[in-house]
Each structure stands twice: as C-alpha cells, then as structure tokens.
Amino acid sequence: MNNNNEIILAVNPGSTSTKMALFEGEHQMAANVIYHDAHTLDAHPTIWSQLDFRTHGVREWAHAHTERLSAAVAIGGLLRPVCGGTYAVNERMLEDAQNNLQGEHASNLGCAMAKTLAREYNCPAFIVDPVSVDEFDRVAKYSGHPLIQRKSLSHALNIHAAALRASVELGVSLPATSFVIAHLGGGISVAPVRGGRIIDVNDASSDGPFSPERTGGLPLQEFITLCYSGTYEEREVRALVMGRGGLIAYLGTNSVQEIHERIAAGDESAREVLEAMAYQIAKEIGAMATVLKGNVMAIILTGGLAASNLLVNWIEERVRRIAPVLIYPGEDEMQALAFRTLRVLRNEEQPLEY
Numbered sequence: 001m002n003n004n005n006e007i008i009l010a011v012n013p014g015s016t017s018t019k020m021a022l023f024e025g026e027h028q029m030a031a032n033v034i035y036h037d038a039h040t041l042d043a044h045p046t047i048w049s050q051l052d053f054r055t056h057g058v059r060e061w062a063h064a065h066t067e068r069l070s071a072a073v074a075i076g077g078l079l080r081p082v083c084g085g086t087y088a089v090n091e092r093m094l095e096d097a098q099n100n101l102q103g104e105h106a107s108n109l110g111c112a113m114a115k116t117l118a119r120e121y122n123c124p125a126f127i128v129d130p131v132s133v134d135e136f137d138r139v140a141k142y143s144g145h146p147l148i149q150r151k152s153l154s155h156a157l158n159i160h161a162a163a164l165r166a167s168v169e170l171g172v173s174l175p176a177t178s179f180v181i182a183h184l185g186g187g188i189s190v191a192p193v194r195g196g197r198i199i200d201v202n203d204a205s206s207d208g209p210f211s212p213e214r215t216g217g218l219p220l221q222e223f224i225t226l227c228y229s230g231t232y233e234e235r236e237v238r239a240l241v242m243g244r245g246g247l248i249a250y251l252g253t254n255s256v257q258e259i260h261e262r263i264a265a266g267d268e269s270a271r272e273v274l275e276a277m278a279y280q281i282a283k284e285i286g287a288m289a290t291v292l293k294g295n296v297m298a299i300i301l302t303g304g305l306a307a308s309n310l311l312v313n314w315i316e317e318r319v320r321r322i323a324p325v326l327i328y329p330g331e332d333e334m335q336a337l338a339f340r341t342l343r344v345l346r347n348e349e350q351p352l353e354y
Contacts, residue, residue, distance in 0.1 A: 006070040006345050009062055009121075010337040011113050013075070013106040015186050015213065015243075016041065018054045022065055023338040030065050031334065034058075047104050055113050062117065069121035073341040074110030075157055075333065076130020078102035084133045084160060084197075085352045086340045089115045089125040093354040102153060103205055107131055126351060128340045129157040135197040140291075154191055154201040155183035155303070161332035162302045163193045169326075170297065178295050180288045180323070182281060182315075184305035185331075186213045186254065187242075190284040192291040200291050202284060205242050209280035212254035212305075215245030216280065247273065256308050263310070278314035285319050296323035303331060 005025040012019040021031040034057045036050075044050045062069075076087065079096050087093065089111045097108045111127050118125035133156035143150045159181050167174045174196040183189040187204035188211040202208025202216075210216040218241070227237055240249075248254050250273045251262075262270040289296050299319055305311055307329035316325050343349045 006342060007066055007068055008338045008341050008345075009058075009066075009069050009072045009117060010334045010341075011058055011072070011074040011110060011117070012333055012337070013054055013109045013113065015106050018057060019334060020058050020061060021334040021338070022062065023342075026339065026342065028335070028338075032061050034061075047100070047106055047108055048098060050106070051109055051112060054109060055116050058113065059117060059120070069118070069123045070345055071124050071126060071341050072114040072118040072121065073126040073128060073337045074114040075107050075337065076110055076127035076132070077108030078105055078153060079130050079132045079354070081132055081134035081152060082130065082354065083352075084129050084135065084156060086126050086128045086344050086349065087130070087354045088351045089118075089127060090354055093127070102132060102151065105131070105205075126341050126344065128337050129160055131156060133160075133198065135199060137199045137291075140200040151203055152198065152201060153203045153205060154189040154198060155185065155187070155204070156198060157336055158183050158302060158331045158333050159189065159191050159193060159198055159201075160196065161336040162300050162328055163196050165328065165332060166298055166300055166326055167196075172297070178292050178297050179300055180285050180292070180296055181300040181302065182285055184281065184301060184303040184311070185211070187211050188214075188216070188281060188284075188303075188305075190281065190288050192288040194292060200288065208284050210246040210277055212247045212256065213243055213245065215241045215249070247277070256305055256311065260308070260310060274311060275314055278311050279318070282315045282318035285315070286322065289322050294322075298326050299323050300326045300328060302328040304329075306330070 008023045010021045016036055018034045022029040077097055093111050097111050100108055114125040131153050134152035136152045141150050162181050163179055164174060166179060167177045179193045181191050181193050188209050189201050189204045190208055191198045191201035207217045251270055259270050259274055285299055301312055306327055312327060344351050
C-alpha cells in the first residue's frame with residue numbers, strides 16, 4: 001500500500017445486505033458484501049436495532065485490510081431535502097437519521113456507520129447524494145391536494161453517477177444532457193435528469209412501478225378501503241407496501257433469478273408478473289419523457305435488475321422509439337462514494353454542511 005495515497009472506506013447498507021469497499025486513490029483495493037438472511041433480520045426487526053451487527057461486520061472486514069483510513073463515507077438516507085453533494089456527518093444529520101425523518105430504510109444507518117468507523121480510524125466521515133436529494137422543478141411538487149406534497153426520494157447517488165457516465169460516453173457536457181434514468185433494484189426510481197439534476201422522480205416507497213419488494217402506486221380508493229378494513233395494523237399496511245409487496249406478494253420471492261428459472265420451467269404466472277413489472281417501468285419512463293418535453297438524449301437502465309435480459313428486453317420494446325437505450329447493469333454507487341470523497345480530500349470541492 002502506498003502511504004501517500006488516500007485510503008477511503010465506502011459503505012452501503014441495503015435492505016438485505018451491507019456492501020463495503022476500500023479504495024486507494026481511484027483504485028478499488030477490495031470489496032465485500034455481507035448478506036443478512038431472514039432469520040437475522042427477523043431478530044432485529046427495526047432498522048436501528050441492526051446498527052451494531054452491520055457496523056461490526058464492516059469493522060472486522062476493514063481491519064483485516066487496512067490499518068489507516070483517510071475517510072469513511074456512506075450512502076445517505078431519508079434525511080431533510082438537500083441539494084446533491086458531499087456532506088460531512090454532523091449531529092443534526094445523525095439525529096434526523098435516527099428519527100427516520102422521512103421514513104424507515106437501511107440507508108438511514110449510513111451516516112452513523114461512517115461516523116463510528118471514522119472515529120476508530122481518527123478520520124472524517126461523509127455521506128454523498130442522500131436519498132432525500134431534492135432538485136425538483138416547482139411544479140413537480142404538486143400532488144393533487146395541498147395537505148400532501150410530492151417528495152423527492154430516490155436512488156440519487158446511482159442516478160447521478162449514471163448521468164455522468166452517459167455524458168462522458170456520449171461526449172456531451174453534463175449541463176447539456178437530458179436523460180430518463182431508471183434505477184432498477186429492490187426499489188425502482190425513474191427520473192428525468194436534465195443537466196445532471198433530478199427534476200422529478202417517483203417516490204420508490206409509495207409510487208411508480210411495482211418492484212421486487214414494493215407495490216409502487218396502488219389504486220387509491222381500494223387502498224383506502226384496505227386501510228380501514230380492520231384486518232391490518234398500520235405497521236402491517238406499511239410492510240405490505242414496502243417490503244412485502246411487488247414480486248414477493250405475487251410470487252413469494254424477490255429473486256428475479258429464481259423467477260427466470262420458473263419461467264424457463266414453464267411457469268406462465270411468473271412470466272406474466274415479470275412482464276407486468278416491465279410494462280409498468282416502461283409506462284413510467286414514457287411519463288417522465290414528457291417532463292423533458294420529449295427531448296430525451298437517451299434512456300438509461302441501471303441497477304441490479306438491469307442485468308436481467310428478459311426484463312430489459314420487455315422494457316426496451318416499449319421505449320426504444322422515444323430515445324436510444326443504454327444499459328448499465330449493476331450500480332456505480334461505491335465508486336461514486338469514493339470518488340466524490342476523494343474530490344473533497346483533494347480540495348477540488350468543499351464538503352457541504354447539513
């Protein structure tokens with residue numbers, strides 16, 4: 001290891017896994033994913049009850065690979081609405097995360113994990129592009145009733161990274177770009193991105209297409225009836241929408257690979273459900289293209305599910321006449337966390353205060 005280079009630990013807590021990676025400058029030294037099985041998660045049913053065992057797993061792995069860190073950085077959660085950027089972790093951020101200010105999600109743990117690990121290595125802690133990045137045009141905030149305002153909650157880190165990657169590949173400066181970007185994972189975010197800004201997006205926790213674990217938008221009158229049926233407690237209804245909806249509700253699994261195997265074995269129900277998810281994603285892409293007034297340079301499909309050729313082909317059949325389709329399977333989130341932190345350490349940009 002070159003002791004002159006910056007060593008950065010990046011952490012990404014997700015619903016059923018914790019990802020981690022070490023970077024020496026721009027180079028990724030090592031990476032690991034700890035998967036949390038249903039038994040472990042059932043024993044720690046609230047997000048914040050998972051903090052210690054998730055942090056312990058990262059700590060043990062990091063100590064086995066490095067004796068020093070220049071910074072620890074994590075994905076940011078459902079915090080206050082903020083502009084995109086790199087934020088130093090502070091007490092206000094930790095308090096808002098612990099209060100699940102805009103909802104309960106594993107990403108809320110990120111700032112606390114980064115702070116704990118940074119303290120042990122005597123280095124600064126950061127988050128980058130939290131879920132609550134708000135770059136909406138004003139008209140996008142209207143819901144249909146003044147008691148409820150649409151929120152900007154999305155997979156902002158990966159969406160921003162995909163926009164930058166596409167601008168480089170297309171040879172167009174980021175401020176001149178206009179994309180529709182669909183992050184396809186456990187939750188699905190479909191966003192019109194103009195000049196690198198997410199000017200609208202479905203709230204992946206309650207709107208847009210259904211996903212492996214979430215219902216997306218539901219018929220409102222029927223949902224109201226369900227809520228007041230007396231059958232479910234509030235926590236059960238919230239779990240039905242986010243965690244036990246989508247593919248899990250229809251097919252009993254959130255594994256698209258398993259669904260592929262079932263389709264190959266002749267399961268027509270599995271095929272129809274997956275195609276319905278592709279249909280809803282394509283419909284959302286079409287809607288977001290109108291936000292850009294049809295001026296779409298490219299449609300970008302990214303996230304873990306973009307590796308599913310079957311799903312991607314069904315989506316592409318419906319949207320390719322809108323604009324060329326770029327496929328970026330997987331996520332650039334770990335690299336984005338490290339590279340943006342590197343810019344701060346090198347004084348190429350200033351960290352923002354939350």
